Amino acid sequence: MSEFLTSRKKDYSLWYNELVKKAGLAENSAVRGCMVIKPYGFSIWEKMQSALDTMFKETGHSNAYFPLFIPKSYFSKEASHVEGFAKECAVVTHYRLRNSADGKGVEVDPDSKLEEELIVRPTSETIIWNTYKNWIQSYRDLPLLINQWANIVRWEMRTRLFLRTAEFLWQEGHTAHETEKEAREETLKMLDVYRKFAEEYLAIPVYSGIKSESEKFAGAVDTYCIEGLMQDGKALQMGTSHFLGQNFAKAFDVKFSSRTGALEHVWGTSWGVSTRLMGALVMAHSDDDGLILPPKIAPLHVVIVPIYKSDDEFTRVSEVALKILSEIKSLGLTVKFDDRKDHKPGWKFSEYEMKGVPVRIALGPRDLQNGTAEVSRRDTKEKKLYAISTLEKEIPKLLDEIQKNLFKKALDWRTQNTCQANDFAQFKKVLDETPGFVMAHWDGTKETEERIKDETKATIRCIPVDGSAEKGKCMVTGKDSARRVVFARAY
RNA sequence: CGGGGUGUAGCGUAGCCCGGUUAGCGCACUAGACUGGGGGUCUAGAGGUCGCGGGUUCAAAUCCCGCCACUCCGACCA
Structure with a gap:
């Protein structure tokens, strides 16, 4: 119908790229992998921010701001954390430029080499826990419920506007608690805030659940997530919430005197959503004539x-x-x-x-x-x-009515594209015939997960936390499985 | 980071293989007129370091080398 956009059917990726630009949401910048978010796109992000921010405040959190730069040494303090992020960190090595000898430009002044290099934050756990050490002495200082709105940098090889960019905007909540139980409750509470936001504001139904061992956040004990289904049948992770256990408290020596007078490490969580939600919004609802915005976040x-x-x-x-x-x-x-x-x-x-x-x-x-x-x-x-x-x-x-209709359409779409598979052959067939979520039994091992990924490109999006458990046999190995897990090809 | 593709006006493109007029076209833009219930019509006009840097040549958008960006596929990752 419209000649202004490539149709979704013809080329979904191209449709997305064109739409993001033509609707005035964002464009590529002169810097590789980084985007310019244009006024209209930014005003949508502001609507998201304001709704989320209100929800964070309602759940007792306060905003604060921590530095963009993180001393390199901080990263080595939590082993799995550094391992997870090392490959995509931008590093500041010098602090000064000088005129180049030929007078034609500037160059890095070799005399300005930093004694300790600085990492541009890919996430702020380390700098924040280093700070929390000074803020927390007693159980009376807990819980500490902080959120920050910030930009972060992850040096990505392959980027796409909003979905994966080298620099992006997000919010990261970082909380510290007296007990494991309380931290676990916080993790799930914020996961549910995200679910509610996705469904009630963005009108995108999501599955929430826990990540498998191989998909979880580097440094977390457990990672929870919400997963949405896009119109091309691919899943998109739309938010994560992590139970950090005492990992960062131990790495940064954050202890408190408990009610019984004992010195204990605190329990932590962190949780975040990013400008990736803009991509979700585009891909969940829009059509060949352009963007379709749910009224609750339409500027x-x-x-x-x-x-x-x-x-x-x-x-x-x-x-x-x-x-x-x-x-x-x-x-x-x-x-x-x-x-x-x-x-x-x-x-x-x-x-x-x-x-x-x-x-x-x-x-x-x-x-x-x-x-x-x-x-x-x-x-x-x-x-x-x-x-x-x-x-x-x-x-x-x-x-x-529009708000409700969009959610219903997206929910119908997900329902139609969520299938069950009981053996591996059927699983592969279903993935190709009705791209979307596939509920299947899995034996819980990394090996099986890997094999499924290698053969089908589908990954475990999450292991549902609520809903009924259903005993069965792993579709690949036939070993016992306690419940079906959610598979999909994903962004 | 490996492999393929692309880069010509704000956008979309022709020309490139086979070097040789003033780099052509559509949309958008400017001026005017007529128009106006789903991207109007006509007339006149303006707009180009042909991605960047080297090289070959009497002559390069065109051939060669390097780089950059985008894009698709893979690896990696959120």
Whole structure:
């Protein structure tokens, strides 16, 4: 239908890349692997931030900020942590430039070599736990519930806008607790905050569960995650929450005097979501005409497009449009009257469809005569005439319905593309025929997991934490399995 | 990081194999007119270090070498 975007069917990757650029979300920068997040894209991220931030505050967390740079030595303190991140760290070795000898540019001043090199944070556990050491002495200092909004750098070989970039924005929560039980509860609480955010705001249903040993965060005892299903049948990890045990407390010597007077290491968690959620949002809902945004995170809820011929008509249409505008605005919604004269209505329609604005109101002379307005919803592209006097009531209802419909569509999609497989041959067949999640029994060993990955490219996305356990036999080895786990090919 | 592909105006591209006019076209842009309920029409115009750097040649977008970026596949990873 649209010639402005490559269709999803023709080339899903290209569709995604084009959409991200054409909807004004982001573009590649002059720096390899790094993106520029454009104003419209950033305003969506801000909506996500604000919803999440509120949820973090409601669960007792405070924001703080820790340095971008981490002394190299900190990394060696937690063995598996350094092993996990070593290969993708940017390192600062010098602190000064000088004019080059030929006078044509600048070069690194060799005299400015740092005594201890600094790592650009790929995540902040080490610097934060090093700081917590000074903040925590007594059980009275606990729990310590901190979040930080920050940029981080992971030197990726293969990058894609939002999904995997060398630098990205995220939030990382880092908490310290008196007991294992409390830290485990925190881990699951924040996992559920993420699940709720994904489902209620982004309108993306997710499976939450625990990662297998080989997929877990370097330095964690347990890693939990939420996994969403994209329209191409690939899974996307949308957030993680880690139970750190006492690993970092021990590595950084963070101890407290307990209620009984004993000196104990604290228990930790960390959890994060990133601008990758922007990619999830695009791939979960959008179509061949452009972006589709759930109203709860759309920067602009409603756009009003005037239809007119003469200046006189424009004046009369504007008058009514502005009235509608202020009515909708007073409902707490964001609304824009696009009175630009340099584009025709049809052009504007396509433009706002590309940008995913949930509701469009077209208003022309005919409407003025009849007291109506043409209301079009982005998700279904369905148009309806409403009496102008009812807009104030109908628009919020419509937005609500769009939010629900998007979630339902995404849920239906996931349901249709979640299959069970009972043997390995069936597993492979299902993966190819209905790309998506496959629930299958697994014997719990690393070897079997590896073999499945090698032969099918599918990985264990998570081991569901809730829901009913169902005993069975591993689809590969036939050994006992306590429950089905979630497999998929993933981003 | 290995293998393939691509890089020409803001975007999309032709030309490159086989070197030789002023690098062509569509969209967008500027001016004006007519237009206006799903990306309008006409007229006139502006816009190019042909990714960057070397080399070969009388002559390079075109051939050779190096680099950079993007992209796909693999490895690695969130």
